Amino acid sequence: MISDKEHVITVDGASGTGKGTVSLLLAKRLGWKFLDSGALYRVLALAAQKHQVAFDNEKALEVLAEHLDVQFLAQETSASQIILEGEDVTTTIRTEKMGNAASIVGALPAVRAALLSRQRAFRDTPGLVADGRDMGTVVFPDAELKIFLTATPEERALRRFNQLKQQGISVTLGDLIMELRERDKRDQERAVAPLKPAEDAVCIATDGLTIDQVVERILLEYKGKAGKKAFPATTDLINKQSEAVVAE
Ligand code: C5P
Numbered sequence: 001m002i003s004d005k006e007h008v009i010t011v012d013g014a015s016g017t018g019k020g021t022v023s024l025l026l027a028k029r030l031g032w033k034f035l036d037s038g039a040l041y042r043v044l045a046l047a048a049q050k051h052q053v054a055f056d057n058e059k060a061l062e063v064l065a066e067h068l069d070v071q072f073l074a075q076e077t078s079a080s081q082i083i084l085e086g087e088d089v090t091t092t093i094r095t096e097k098m099g100n101a102a103s104i105v106g107a108l109p110a111v112r113a114a115l116l117s118r119q120r121a122f123r124d125t126p127g128l129v130a131d132g133r134d135m136g137t138v139v140f141p142d143a144e145l146k147i148f149l150t151a152t153p154e155e156r157a158l159r160r161f162n163q164l165k166q167q168g169i170s171v172t173l174g175d176l177i178m179e180l181r182e183r184d185k186r187d188q189e190r191a192v193a194p195l196k197p198a199e200d201a202v203c204i205a206t207d208g209l210t211i212d213q214v215v216e217r218i219l220l221e222y223k224g225k226a227g228k229k230a231f232p233a234t235t236d237l238i239n240k241q242s243e244a245v246v247a248e
Contacts, residue, residue, distance in 0.1 A: 009128075012131075012148050012198075014150070016151065042098045058109075107191075160176055204217060
């Protein structure tokens, strides 16, 4: 049942399932805020590296997470610009090395607890699309709609390869598949908030689907949940967009 406080749609899944792009597009389409929770873990890993805090020093990482001086500056069409201690780290945090480091620090329970309220603070009117691994299970368990995206490892590695190539980051496909497997294993096996679908999540296998098709599917799921009476503004918006897509 959808409540009348800020709306939340969570989009969880492993890296390379397209969830970042899907979530950002979805947020733009709905005119909602966007939380890229993976970026927070990446920024923390970068801050640890900068301040020479070891990735297994849980206490020091907890303190660092609590005092993290980070800003997410929303952009009109692209993902947020990310500022760490006054420095633009938007692209620096996107390397595979930082992704892997994020997954190491993210396995520490005290770190996850320290970042919880910071993530919840992104909840705002009229709504939030939250992208991550534990958005539906831990951070926003009361979200109206929980999506869990999947894709085969080969497809995910290929997508990631193309994405990094576009950003001018050079990697080999073989290395990517290996790193994805390593990261998946760590994310799925960690004791706290492991990567898994919430019990009430809608799972979408994205192999062979375009980003737009996945966004449409989620909008339809949301439309199904949001009663027209409860949310005329949002559902009207979705109706118009769905009609436009059918007409295309
Ligand atoms: O989504 P992204 O690839 O940027 O996330 C980087 C890493 O941060 C993930 O592999 C995962 O280990 C960690 N993470 C997490 N919980 C989240 C989001 C990301 O543990 N909600």
